[in-house]
Amino acid sequence: MLAAYATAPNPSDPLAALEVGERPEPEVPDGWTTVSVRAASINYHDLWTLRGVGLAPDRYPMILGNDASGLDADGREVVVHSVIASLDWTGDETLDPKRTLLSELHPGTFGERVAVPARNVLPKPAELSHVDAACLSTAWLTAYRMLFVKAGVRPGGSILVQGASGGVATALIALGAATGYRVWVTGRTEEKRRAALAPGAHAGVEPGARLPGRVDAVMETVGEATWAHSLKALEPGGRLVVCGATSGPNPPADLSRVFFRQLSVVGSTMGTRAELEALIRLLVTTGLRPAVDTTLPLERAAEGLAKMAAGDTAGKIVLTLD
Ligand SMILES: NC(=O)c1ccc[n+]([C@@H]2O[C@H](COP(=O)([O-])OP(=O)(O)OC[C@H]3O[C@@H](n4cnc5c(N)ncnc54)[C@H](OP(=O)(O)O)[C@@H]3O)[C@@H](O)[C@H]2O)c1
Numbered sequence: 001m002l003a004a005y006a007t008a009p010n011p012s013d014p015l016a017a018l019e020v021g022e023r024p025e026p027e028v029p030d031g032w033t034t035v036s037v038r039a040a041s042i043n044y045h046d047l048w049t050l051r052g053v054g055l056a057p058d059r060y061p062m063i064l065g066n067d068a069s070g071l072d073a074d075g076r077e078v079v080v081h082s083v084i085a086s087l088d089w090t091g092d093e094t095l096d097p098k099r100t101l102l103s104e105l106h107p108g109t110f111g112e113r114v115a116v117p118a119r120n121v122l123p124k125p126a127e128l129s130h131v132d133a134a135c136l137s138t139a140w141l142t143a144y145r146m147l148f149v150k151a152g153v154r155p156g157g158s159i160l161v162q163g164a165s166g167g168v169a170t171a172l173i174a175l176g177a178a179t180g181y182r183v184w185v186t187g188r189t190e191e192k193r194r195a196a197l198a199p200g201a202h203a204g205v206e207p208g209a210r211l212p213g214r215v216d217a218v219m220e221t222v223g224e225a226t227w228a229h230s231l232k233a234l235e236p237g238g239r240l241v242v243c244g245a246t247s248g249p250n251p252p253a254d255l256s257r258v259f260f261r262q263l264s265v266v267g268s269t270m271g272t273r274a275e276l277e278a279l280i281r282l283l284v285t286t287g288l289r290p291a292v293d294t295t296l297p298l299e300r301a302a303e304g305l306a307k308m309a310a311g312d313t314a315g316k317i318v319l320t321l322d
Contacts, residue, residue: 001025003111004301004319005063009052015309017050018302023063026107026115031087033118035080037070039134039295040109042304042317043167044246049103050305064301065109065319066102069124069133077124079133079280080109080116081141081273087117094145094269101138101270110301112321122277127284135290135316136279139167141271143175143219144279146241150268151217153239155180158215160233162186162226164196164204168243170291170315172219174199178288184211186226188311195314199291217241227251231263239264291315 003023010017028034046064048054055062066082082102085093093099102108106115124133146168153159159176163169164187176183177200186207187193193204205211208229216238218230223245230240231254240263245251257263271279283289293314296304304317 001112002298003063003107004065004298005061005110006050008060009050009055009057011051014047014050015302015306018305019061020299020301023061023107023111026111026113028115031118032115033073033121034113034115035068035070035072035078035121036113037068037109037111037321038130039070039318039320040065040068040298041134041139041167042301042308042319043067043138044244044308045101045103045138046110046305047309055104059105062103063107063109063111064103065111065114066138067134067136068109068114069130072121077126077130078121079124079276080114080137081120081122081276082137083270083272084117084120092272094272110298110319119273122273122280125280125284128280128289131292131295131318131320132283132289134318135167135292136283137276138270139316140171140175140290141276141279142243142268143168143171144282145271145275146219146243146268147172147175147181149271149275150241150266151219151239153181153216157217158182158184158213160184160186160211160215160218160230161201162207162218162220162222162230164188164192164201165313165315166221167313167316168221170196170199173201174288174291175282177201178286184215186229192314214238220244222247224248224251228254231257234261234263236261237263239266241266241268243268293317295320297321
């Protein structure tokens with residue numbers, strides 16, 4: 001089958017590790033099922049895989065892709081939940097120490113077909129297109145958990161989103177604005193800051209710039225480049241929720257600010273199947289839809305990944321299959 005895959009880890013030139021070509025059909029263990037992929041969105045995770053972050057060298061070649069929307073073996077429209085927990089795991093899948101995401105241990109979603117545990121497919125409501133649904137199970141689910149499960153701030157409270165145009169950032173802005181949070185963002189260009197107003201950001205500032213006031217919670221995906229600003233932005237007792245470190249994992253700790261202001265730093269990763277179900281219901285009932293920057297056929301996956309690597313994003317980049 002046709003697939004987009006990482007041939008080998010390439011830390012300095014990740015796009016050179018990308019190949020689009022024939023790969024074997026996925027193996028389908030007992031209790032697993034096959035989904036014919038109609039749409040799959042690109043996440044920063046795919047760039048990490050091309051670079052060799054998070055994957056042992058002997059796992060290559062690896063089909064990329066965490067998210068998919070498609071058809072199950074009976075032709076029903078389904079959304080794939082990317083968090084694969086151990087067979088005997090019950091409860092919050094993200095807390096299983098052996099959990100893995102598609103494209104880490106098992107082939108990912110950038111192929112004509114993907115095998116997943118039967119419990120990892122959810123019905124796709126007719127209200128959502130395959131393109132919309134393909135954006136949900138990583139960026140939007142991560143944003144949902146950061147904001148509604150981890151931040152501890154009720155609607156009416158205030159958040160700062162570091163980054164304006166990325167997949168997780170645009171999901172945070174849209175979810176926060178739609179549910180009654182005051183949302184400020186930082187964006188690296190004037191164009192990105194302006195674009196963030198459309199999904200509902202109330203103001204956008206340059207990275208590191210003074211905000212109109214302090215916030216109850218900061219949503220971090222950037223890491224080193226924005227961490228000090230994130231700590232400064234918080235109200236006493238505020239919470240920094242972090243799910244990623246695109247610019248580097250070793251930010252200045254600034255511990256005195258953490259203890260004097262009694263700040264909390266909370267990690268967040270992906271989300272549970274139940275949270276994905278709730279997110280899908282939220283989209284159906286509110287009419288909210290993911291901001292989609294570009295859709296490209298799978299064959300042009302390199303263009304989408306190059307856009308993301310260059311920081312040239314305006315929401316999600318989605319690959320489609322006939
Ligand atoms: N733990 C999890 O479960 C989980 C899930 C999803 C994502 N993540 C992580 O979250 C991060 C974002 O993922 P994504 O898919 O949303 O990526 P993306 O679409 O490429 O978005 C990147 C975002 O980072 C911002 N950014 C600001 N300063 C940056 C800098 N110096 N270098 C690079 N980016 C900078 C960008 O801001 P501008 O708008 O100003 O360009 C943009 O909003 C990645 O590190 C990813 O691994 C983690």
